[in-house]
Amino acid sequence: MSLADSDRELVVSELGREPTPAEAALFENLWSEHCAYRSSRPLLSAFESDGEQVVVGPGDDAAVVALPESDGEGEGDERTYVTMGIESHNHPSYVDPFDGAATGVGGIVRDTLSMGAYPIALTDSLYFGEFDREHSKYLFEGVVEGISHYGNCIGVPTVGGSVDFHPDYEGNPLVNVACVGLTNEERLVTAEAQEPGNKLVLVGNATGRDGLGGASFASEDLAEDAETEDRPAVQVGDPYAEKLLIEANEVLVEEGLVESARDLGAAGLGGASSEMVAKGGLGAHIELERVHQREPNMNALEILLAESQERMCYEIEPDNVDRVREIAERFDLGCSVIGEVTDGNYVCTFEDEPGDRETVVDVDAHFLGEGAPMNDLAVDEPAQPDTDLPDVDPEAAVDAVLSSPNTASKRWVYRQYDHEVGVRTSVGPGDDAAIVAIRESGQGLAISAGAAPNWTSVAPREGARAIALENATNVAAKGATPLAAVDCLNGGNPEKPDVYGGFTAIVDGLAEMCETLSTPVVGGNVSLYNDSATGPIPPTPTLALVGVKDGYDAPPLSVDADAGGELLLVGDLGLESSDARLGGSEYLARFDGSDRFPALPDDPAAFVETLATVANADATAAVHDVSHGGLAVSLAEMVTDDAGLAVTLEADDPAGALFHEQPGRALIQTGAPEDVREAFAGVAPVVSLGTVTDDGTLAASVGDRTISLEAAEIRDLRSTIDAELE
Structure with missing residues (x-):
């Protein structure tokens, strides 16, 4: 890992000194494309994210929307909130298909937990090279196995999604996973730190060395030797620990013990804790050696940036810390009080030997999280295709199109998923949209997710508009009215003007149609540098859209x-x-x-x-x-x-x-x-x-x-x- 020269100059100017090795690594990860959206943030203002149903919009771990008042008979007294989140795990799934995809599921579920919600449904949208290539099938099988293993073990049903095959994904598959959760006003938690003096408590698995530099790894093109050289950047999942974390989080939320929360994903503890306090305009003092660890002799940088899975960072009032420990022990989870919220800088210290404490990070949290300069990139407008129509016998064409892997049955995929666990699934995979029963309000939540690389490779803007309309049509076919959406915007290397032109076009097209449909885009994810020796991926705007209807039938x-x-x-x-x-x-x-x-x-x-x-x-x-x-x-x-x-x-x-x-x-x-x-x-x-x-x-x-x-x-x-x- 290394901080770019221009970024280092900016950091030195702000700090008035050279950054420590830990600071340099922290800036390098948090200012990466994956975390800072340096090439995409200038474009994202195109999305309309407001609406009377929007409770929490973009910028938190997941979005929160309120279900409309229902004519059906619900079981709850409070208005029901739905959380929505989506993330990509593209590069990790190329390097290690099973763990890369599995930990993508784990991460988006923890994003749901951090909002005080219980996860009730998953979708996965998957994109691979041509199906007749052995490497594509290897990735496909490994990714599906990883998703099914993790989702089935944690007891969250995978109810829908999409699978597409296109030659331009051969060197860089895409794995986009969305999660829907349930909460209400009383349970709602955000990632905004609340009060100096509150404790920062780490709950979950012990920290190891896996996933080091994952954020920066996700922000660069895949090299030909990525499958071997970048394997240490891929996290290793433990779904059984995640299931315990889900249930422990539920108790913590029900008892009102959590002031704010953030899951440990990109950039590990450093990312989660610094972003949490920055959102509250605060700081923190963290003693890194207090973090419970599973490997010996970990240094400060490793503890700070490891992306070990199944971990949550909570802000807890001092009087409630002992109760949090009791709950963690009840669920056989590790628990460490690692520091506290302050009104100063974001400070991390490390005591390698007794009495030998060193300050390894001392920076302004807001500068760390928001100080990265945005990129000003050249744009080439996508070219329009010529018309060159083949002359094919209609019967032969019907056979060929029906048997194409893109339009063929995806039963092989979804039969591996437990899509009925939780007994909420009214309409499962294989239909236009899934429906899960929200008994709390007597409503059905319709869910559709996917993109169409054939469309956006030919016409990025119009194809993206079509993707939004297609997902809305899917939920309408089940009798549901669109409520809100989250997107996962996947593109190649944005430094190439033609690639950035296609990416810009899908952002504009998706934003235009969602606004036309009065469907706010309340959150999402951006994944760029999906480029490899085989070339860039097609611009791929995965949309996960939910709609609502009275009752559960369709x-x-x-x-x-x-x-x-x-x-x-x-x-x-x-x-x-x-x-x-x-x-x-x-x-x-x-x-x-x-x-x-x-x-x-x-x-x-x-x-x-x-x-x-x-x-x-x-x-x-x-x-x-x-x-x-x-x-x-x-x-x-x-x-x-x-x-x-x-x-x-x-x-x-x-x-x-x-x-x-x-x-x-x-x-x-x-x-x-x-x-x-x-x-x-x-x-x-x-x-x-x-x-x-x-x-x-x-x-x-x-x-x-x-x-x-x-x-x-x-x-x-x-x-x-x-x-x-x-």
């Missing part, structure tokens, strides 16, 4: 033969060649074509609101959004062994009608088609596609061609991942 994705009625498409069909643009589609990815990205609906907010209303109507039997893979994939996904579809598309452009991926569209099986048309009048076109049958076959007449697939054939085509890995 229309299914699959059609129901007994319900009868019509199958309607709400949104642009693309019957004529001029209507559909295939840019970003899986169809073009399979057949090496290119095109402009499709235009988005004129009034996306009205579409989402109307879809949620229609989804909750008594006459609605099934709802499924249309996006990845286009209409062909969505129709196939609705078919079961007992229920099929007979549809007709009078299209002069079969490929456009079947495969364009404009979001903001949905398929609706309804017994009251006129009611649906009336609801969407002036909002979106409504087209009758056909009827539901009882033969378990998708029979689609497209122009002068007929495509027929039985449910078993569809399952076989969509089992690409299962067939390869099981």
Whole structure:
């Protein structure tokens, strides 16, 4: 680790002296891109983060939003708060897929704990190189195993997410994990230190040497030898200790013992403790040798910056310290009183030998946390793609797109996750959105998470707008209204103007659509320098969006033969060649074509609101959004062994009608088609596609061609991942 020359000059000017080795390392980590957002913070003001539902916005460990008043019957007397957080563990998951992904889960769960919340649901959005490459499959299997092991052990259900394969992730996969928790006004805790004289108490696992320099490691391109050379920067997780920490935190919060809290993540104890006191405009005095350790002869810098997992830093009133110790002992967790909050500088001392105490850090906490200068980087506007459309037989194209790893079933992934632990999951993985039951308020919380690298690699700004609309459509298809979102903005090396141009575009696009949808972006994470010898990743704006509805029930994705009625498409069909643009589609990815990205609906907010209303109507039997893979994939996904579809598309452009991926569209099986048309009048076109049958076959007449697939054939085509890995 080394502090950049320009940063060192700034630090020397502020301190009036050369920094100590520990100070230099602390500045190097806390001023890294990973912690300070030096290249991205100037852009993030584009996001609208306010709203009457927002209790705690960006800047804390997790955001907090209040659920609206419910017409349902809840079990609690207080208004329910939901916490939302998301983080990336990209570089660690390349170096060590299992531990890198597992500790990503652990970190976002502790972010939830630090707000006084109990974690109730996880999502994971994963991005890898092409599926047919052995290294991609190795990373994929290891990451999924790490997530499932950690999440299952701690008893927090993984209820949704996404998986994408794209050649530009070959040298740098992405692992983005989001967590939702529950709390209320009385339980709410923040990371803002409250009062000089309060004690700083470290609770959890002992500190070792793992994860040293993790923040700086995450702020540089991956080298070709990263899998061996950077392994010490990867943390090692212990989910059983995390489960104990979850339950201990619950007792501490219930008893009102916590004044402020921060989990130990990037930059370890130094990061957590300095940020906590800086938020309160205060300082601290920490005696580093008091930290409980699991390895002998650790020096001050190692204790300060190690990113050992399953640790929390609490601000505790002096009279409550003994009770905190009792609770920690009850849960077999380590507990150290490491110092106290002060009204001075952030000071760390270390006694290596009895009577030989040295001051290793003495800096202004605010300067340490906020003093990093922002980068002023060049921007190249993303280029627009040419139109080069392949000529492919429609039946062959349907088979190819259905069997693509991107649109194929992800059952191999989510069957490894315990998505029902906690008995809140009403709708689990494999649907448009998950729903977890918030019994405290009698409401269902719909959760959708993901991005679309095919979209944002072709059109970063429009693709990002489409991602926001797609996630909102997912929750609306379950009858929920969008409430709030958090984002994980992933990009390559921002010092490259074309890369930074793409990153800037996804920020603008995501911000624009979220504001259009009146969905505040209440928090998030930025991960840059996702660049390797194989090149930069596509700009990837993962969005985790939650919506809310009264009750926990939702229309299914699959059609129901007994319900009868019509199958309607709400949104642009693309019957004529001029209507559909295939840019970003899986169809073009399979057949090496290119095109402009499709235009988005004129009034996306009205579409989402109307879809949620229609989804909750008594006459609605099934709802499924249309996006990845286009209409062909969505129709196939609705078919079961007992229920099929007979549809007709009078299209002069079969490929456009079947495969364009404009979001903001949905398929609706309804017994009251006129009611649906009336609801969407002036909002979106409504087209009758056909009827539901009882033969378990998708029979689609497209122009002068007929495509027929039985449910078993569809399952076989969509089992690409299962067939390869099981």
